[in-house]
Amino acid sequence: MSHRVLDQIRSNNHRAISRLITAIESGQDVLEDEFAELFAHSHHALRIGFTGPPGAGKSTLINQCIAHLLQKDLSVGVVAVDPTSPFTGGALLGDRVRMNRFFGDDRVFIRSMGSQGDLGGLAKKAQDVGDVLAASGKDIILFETVGVGQGEHDIIKAVDFTVVVLVPESGDEIQLMKAGLIELADAFIINKADREGAGRLTQLLKNLLQNYSPKRADIPAVYSTIAFRNEGVKEAVDGILNSIRLEKEKGIFDDRRIKRYRQRVATLIHDRLLNTFWNESRETQLLQATQSIESVKRSPYKIAQELLDSFRYE
Ligand SMILES: Nc1nc2c(ncn2[C@@H]2O[C@H](COP(=O)(O)OP(=O)(O)OP(=O)(O)O)[C@@H](O)[C@H]2O)c(=O)[nH]1
Ligand SMILES: [Mg+2]
Known part of the structure; x- marks a missing residue:
């Protein structure tokens, strides 16, 4: 990334943004000094995550939210993460079709990302992409992800505010608890309220939230x-923005950002250490030490220690 590219990003050049995102997606390391410069211009943006079961209506909701946010004179970036799709570069046709009414509007930038089998990496990349969009001047960055597994939770943990989208068919109380969605959510949207059972789910959830004593204010x-x-949707958008305003006043917002930043640093260290550790020589060492069924009768702790003994991080 050159200074010219940085300038282009900062001046909201959507082609340049798109190219940089493609570079991030394909695993090209953005140079650290330049990322630092870009990151310095990313703090103003609000990051809001939408998560929930497949087909809950997350994309439809986001699509409507964009219009409401634009009316408030807020520009929007969307990072739609589909961990089940190997496609990248906006290849999620459904999302594209639904959201393309904003095509050509320089206040809106929408990008879909697939996983290519690497969920951990995807969370990191989605955060980087969010920072690029923030640096381009977008006021609000919306992340969409299917809320099913750990990898998706990693993405959603990186945002300032998490909205869990549920639908009448999302199931009962126990499933909600099991999925860990209660702990994750800063707000809930029960979508498909036209369907039977929506009122019951809303009531169930409200009761659950009242009785359940989360460690939050x-x-x-x-x-x-x-x-x-x-x-x-407008009521939900207004309510969410209002909650964020209150959280800012109470300092909850900043605390959460600090915690998430810390987590991000820890994850980077974790990834880098592992990448440095597994070089060719150690991979060979592991293969050689485990060549026969006899050899794997040794304690795995011993092999691990031998490998670790040869490791010094530089
Ligand atoms: N009945 C009903 N259908 C809805 C509503 N909102 C969205 N849908 C429909 O639900 C289907 C799924 O909507 P999406 O917005 O693609 O859902 P999603 O959560 O983004 O789906 P994935 O990204 O595949 O997980 C579409 O056919 C929508 O038209 C609603 O309020 N009521
Ligand atoms: Mg979707």
């Missing part, structure tokens, strides 16, 4: 929407 709000008819 305020209980997450529960909004009800019919995304494809744009019903309730």
Whole structure:
């Protein structure tokens, strides 16, 4: 990334943004000094994550949210992460079709990312992409991800505010608890309120949140929407922005950012150490030490220690 590219990003040149994101996606390391410069211009942006089961209406909701945010004179970047898709570069056709009404609008930049089998890497890349969009001047960065596994949770943990989207068919109380969604959510949206069971789920969730004593000061709000008819979405957007404003006043917002920054540094160290550790020589050493069924009768701790003994991080 040259200074010219940085200038282009900062002046919201969507082609340059797109190219840089492609570089990040393909695993090219963005040079640290230049990333630092870019990062310095990314702090103003609010990062909001939307997670929930497949087909809950996350993309439809985000699509409507964009319009409401634009009306508030807020520009928007969207990072739609699909861990199940190997495609990259906006190849999620469904998302594209639904969101392309903003095509050509320089206040909106939408990008889909696939996993290529590497979920851990995806979380890191999605955060970097969010920073690029923030540096381009976008006020709000929306992340969409299917909330099912750990890797997706890693993505959602990197945001300032997490919205969990549920639908009447998302299931019962126990499933909600199991999926860890209660701990994750800063707000809930019950979408598909036109469907049977939506009222019951909303009530169930509200009761659950009242009784469940999370280690947090305020209980997450529960909004009800019919995304494809744009019903309730404006109220949800207003409510969420208001919650964020209150969290800022109380210092909760900053605390969360600090915690997440710390986590990000720890993850980078974890990844780098592992990458440095597994060089060719250690991979060979492991293969040689485990060539026969006899050899794997030794304690695995011993092999691990031998490998570690040869490791000094420089
Ligand atoms: N009945 C009903 N259908 C809806 C509503 N909102 C969205 N849908 C439909 O639900 C389907 C899935 O919507 P998406 O927005 O693609 O859902 P998603 O959560 O982004 O899906 P994935 O990204 O595949 O996980 C689409 O056919 C939408 O038209 C709603 O409020 N009520
Ligand atoms: Mg979607």
